[in-house]
Amino acid sequence: MIHEQMHMFFRGFRRDSHPMATMVGVVGAMSAFYHDSTDVNDERQREIASHRLIAKMPTIAAMAYKYSIGQPFVYPRNDLDYAANFIHMCFSVPAEEYKVDPILARAMDRIFTLHADHEQNASTSTVRLASSSGANPFACIAAGIACLWGPAHGGANQACLEMLKEIGTVDRIPEFIARAKDKNDPFRLMGFGHRVYKNMDPRATVMKQSADEVLELLGVENNPLLQVAKELEHIALNDPYFIEKKLFPNVDFYSGIIYEALGIPVNMFTPMFAVGRTVGWCAHWNEMTADTTTRIARPRQVYTGAAVRDYVGVDKR
Numbered sequence: 602m603i604h605e606q607m608h609m610f611f612r613g614f615r616r617d618s619h620p621m622a623t624m625v626g627v628v629g630a631m632s633a634f635y636h637d638s639t640d641v642n643d644e645r646q647r648e649i650a651s652h653r654l655i656a657k658m659p660t661i662a663a664m665a666y667k668y669s670i671g672q673p674f675v676y677p678r679n680d681l682d683y684a685a686n687f688i689h690m691c692f693s694v695p696a697e698e699y700k701v702d703p704i705l706a707r708a709m710d711r712i713f714t715l716h717a718d719h720e721q722n723a724s725t726s727t728v729r730l731a732s733s734s735g736a737n738p739f740a741c742i743a744a745g746i747a748c749l750w751g752p753a754h755g756g757a758n759q760a761c762l763e764m765l766k767e768i769g770t771v772d773r774i775p776e777f778i779a780r781a782k783d784k785n786d787p788f789r790l791m792g793f794g795h796r797v798y799k800n801m802d803p804r805a806t807v808m809k810q811s812a813d814e815v816l817e818l819l820g821v822e823n824n825p826l827l828q829v830a831k832e833l834e835h836i837a838l839n840d841p842y843f844i845e846k847k848l849f850p851n852v853d854f855y856s857g858i859i860y861e862a863l864g865i866p867v868n869m870f871t872p873m874f875a876v877g878r879t880v881g882w883c884a885h886w887n888e889m890t891a892d893t894t895t896r897i898a899r900p901r902q903v904y905t906g907a908a909v910r911d912y913v914g915v916d917k918r
């Protein structure tokens with residue numbers, strides 16, 4: 602898609618829209634622009650659509666961000682790699698020379714790689730469900746972005762950052778740890794525990810290494826939020842309650858810390874997840890559509906409502 606078209610799309614959105622709203626709109630609108638890669642039965646066309654989605658997504662996310670803060674769009678640079686290019690498009694301004702720090706680019710690359718796929722999560726299943734009808738590829742991925750937007754999915758690291766803000770200072774951590782252990786208090790430590798992993802999430806191990814590198818480079822001394830995060834991690838890893846229940850810091854805990862250290866605003870956390878996850882969505886979409894035995898998805902449901910309900914006249918309701 603040429604950038605003139607991108608400008609046109611963005612002009613239709615309010616500046617204070619969430620970047621995810623803009624992404625759902627722009628990615629869905631790609632279906633109105635690319636008419637030559639929509640035959641889902643043609644392997645080459647599927648490949649082209651996937652390349653377009655994976656290549657455009659960082660540009661769209663960075664543009665959504667720039668648009669939301671009222672700064673001019675920064676175009677992609679072909680001499681930079683995927684992650685460095687994304688950082689450049691988000692943080693450089695036309696008036697100044699911008700050099701991407703290789704440690705930050707490496708951290709971003711790891712974030713994208715670790716978020717690329719995670720089997721039948723909600724957004725990937727949404728993409729598969731939408732594509733089972735043979736729908737347009739760009740529309741299917743827009744459906745995945747819409748699902749990812751929710752706080753129970755792509756929004757988890759945002760919730761983690763909000764919790765760190767609520768804790769505020771290191772001296773308040775014991776109070777929150779006590780609340781997390783209290784059966785009568787619904788509070789949970791965000792960024793700890795996982796539905797599937799009952800040992801350390803292997804992605805979190807790699808992400809922790811990146812978080813340590815980034816924090817060492819940028820320093821945490823002046824950032825109370827990051828100080829709280831480091832202390833919370835230390836306490837939780839050594840506390841019998843968390844050890845016994847196998848509640849390790851998860852991938853969202855560390856990615857939230859890295860984003861905060863990089864100065865990435867909270868409303869960009871989920872768009873960055875969307876950039877990384879696009880690879881997985883495309884892979885699932887390709888796998889499904891290539892399979893000639895695929896049938897339209899039709900989850901069954903069990904009716905649990907009333908067996909008999911008498912008709913009540915409109916005048917009596």
Ligand SMILES: CC(C)(COP(=O)(O)OP(=O)(O)OC[C@H]1O[C@@H](n2cnc3c(N)ncnc32)[C@H](O)[C@@H]1OP(=O)(O)O)[C@@H](O)C(=O)NCCC(=O)NCCS
Nearest residue numbers: 757781782789790791792793794795796797846848851853
């Ligand atoms: C991720 C999560 C939903 C997994 O839930 P789950 O696999 O269903 O685990 P359960 O809810 O059965 O929890 C098992 C026990 O650990 C406790 N627990 C789980 N996560 C906890 C947390 N983050 N803080 C405090 N206690 C927690 C539960 O209270 C439960 O205690 P019990 O055995 O005394 O009843 C859950 O750990 C959680 O809410 N984490 C915080 C949110 C988060 O970080 N989400 C992103 C996930 S990638």
